[in-house]
Each structure stands twice: as structure tokens, then as C-alpha cells.
Amino acid sequence: SQTIHQWPATLVQPVGSPLSLECTVEGTSNPNLYWYRQAAGRGLQLLFYSVGIGQISSEVPQNLSASRPQDRQFILSSKKLLLSDSGFYLCAWSVFLAGEQYFGPGTRLTVT
Amino acid sequence: AQKITQTQPGMFVQEKEAVTLDCTYDTSDQSYGLFWYKQPSSGEMIFLIYQGSYDEQNATEGRYSLNFQKARKSANLVISASQLGDSAMYFCATAGNQFYFGTGTSLTVIP
Numbered sequence: 001s002q003t004i005h006q007w008p009a010t011l012v013q014p015v016g017s018p019l020s021l022e023c024t025v026e027g028t029s030n031p032n033l034y035w036y037r038q039a040a041g042r043g044l045q046l047l048f049y050s051v052g053i054g055q056i057s058s059e060v061p062q063n064l065s066a067s068r069p070q071d072r073q074f075i076l077s078s079k080k081l082l083l084s085d086s087g088f089y090l091c092a093w094s095v096f097l098a099g100e101q102y103f104g105p106g107t108r109l110t111v112t
Numbered sequence: 113a114q115k116i117t118q119t120q121p122g123m124f125v126q127e128k129e130a131v132t133l134d135c136t137y138d139t140s141d142q143s144y145g146l147f148w149y150k151q152p153s154s155g156e157m158i159f160l161i162y163q164g165s166y167d168e169q170n171a172t173e174g175r176y177s178l179n180f181q182k183a184r185k186s187a188n189l190v191i192s193a194s195q196l197g198d199s200a201m202y203f204c205a206t207a208g209n210q211f212y213f214g215t216g217t218s219l220t221v222i223p
Contacts, residue, residue, distance in 0.1 A: 042216075043203060043213045043214060043215040043216055044203070044213040046211060049211075059210075088155055090157060092157070097209075097211075098143070098144065098145050098211075099207070100145070100147055100162050102159060103149075103156060103157035103159075104156075105155070105156050106155045106156065106157075
């Protein structure tokens with residue numbers, strides 16, 4: 001069966017520090033991968049998605065970037081965090097772009 | 113662009129009763145999918161049910177069913193025999209060329 005992992009589970013970082021969140025999927029090949037952010041009490045905002053190694057689509061201009069160095073690995077990064085980057089970050093995968101997505105446990109990021 | 117509207121920010125239901133969570137969508141895609149997710153307080157997003165735009169029958173998964181009315185562009189989630197563990201946020205989503213989530217409905221099941 002397929003499993004999706006995210007780490008760390010929680011993170012507290014000062015403004016201006018770098019960020020690296022990692023997501024890995026097991027049990028499937030060539031998944032579509034997604035990064036979402038959820039502000040407190042809000043819906044999900046799609047940040048990036050990837051249909052293959054090295055292929056990244058950005059949905060909103062922001063202080064973040066994403067990379068996919070391996071088939072089942074998706075990384076969310078920032079060089080300098082802003083207060084507005086605080087939120088709950090969720091990674092997801094799907095077989096088809098228009099198909100159901102399966103989510104990881106998420107990372108709660110607090111920028112202080 | 114697609115848009116998802118969930119007009120009920122909060123809902124309450126008595127345990128063992130049925131509840132309907134509303135969702136309307138706006139899309140210009142000919143083919144699309146509709147989804148419902150549950151997000152308990154732990155934060156994980158749990159996939160509940162899927163309906164394809166060309167499916168003629170309403171989707172059903174256990175106690176969850178999707179009341180799909182294509183002409184009205186609505187995809188309401190029906191939860192039968194509510195349980196205390198159903199208390200959570202529920203998100204409607206659509207996927208065609210892109211994936212869009214609604215703002216969610218908070219469901220509280222009262223014992």
C-alpha cells in the first residue's frame with residue numbers, strides 16, 4: 001500500500017531563517033506531488049505541484065520554492081522566512097492530476 | 113477558473129441522525145471530479161468520497177454518499193447515522209485542469 005511521509009511535524013523558526021520541508025511517498029511510482037498551505041481556520045491553498053522529476057509548477061508568487069530531486073521526494077524551501085509563511089503545510093500525492101489526492105500528516109510551521 | 117462554495121461555516125447534528133453538507137461549484141471544464149475530505153483536529157486530510165462528472169449514479173462509501181446534481185452544479189455530502197468521531201472540518205474539492213478546495217464546514221456531532 002502507499003504511504004506518504006512528511007517531516008518535521010512541527011517547526012518554530014525565526015524570521016529570516018531558511019526552511020526545508022520534506023515529503024516522500026512509498027509504494028507508488030511517478031506520482032503527482034503537491035504542496036499546500038493552510039492558514040488557521042482556512043481552506044487549502046495550492047502552492048506547487050509536480051508531475052515528474054524536476055518538473056515544478058508554481059500556483060502563487062511567494063517566498064517559497066519547491067524541488068523534486070527524486071521520483072518520490074518533494075521538498076519545499078525558503079531562503080528567508082517571513083511571518084506570513086506561518087501555517088500548516090500539507091504534502092499530497094495522486095495518480096492522476098484530476099484524481100483524488102492523498103495527504104501526508106502535515107507540518108505546523110510557526111515563524112516568530 | 114473553478115470555484116467551490118461551502119455556505120455552511122458550522123453545522124450541528126445529533127448523534128445517529130443524518131446530516132447534509134452543502135457544496136456548489138463553478139467550472140467550465142467538460143470533465144471534472146468532485147471530492148470530499150475530512151480534517152479532524154489532528155490536521156490530517158482524509159479522503160472520503162469521489163464523484164466523476166460523467167458518473168450517472170451518486171457515489172457511496174459506507175455512511176457517506178454524495179448527492180450529485182450536475183445541472184445545479186452541486187455536490188452535497190450526506191453522512192448517515194452520525195457518530196461522535198464525525199466531528200471535524202469537511203472540505204469539498206474539485207479537479208479538472210486544477211485542484212480547488214472550498215473553505216470548509218465545521219461539523220459537530222452532539223451526544
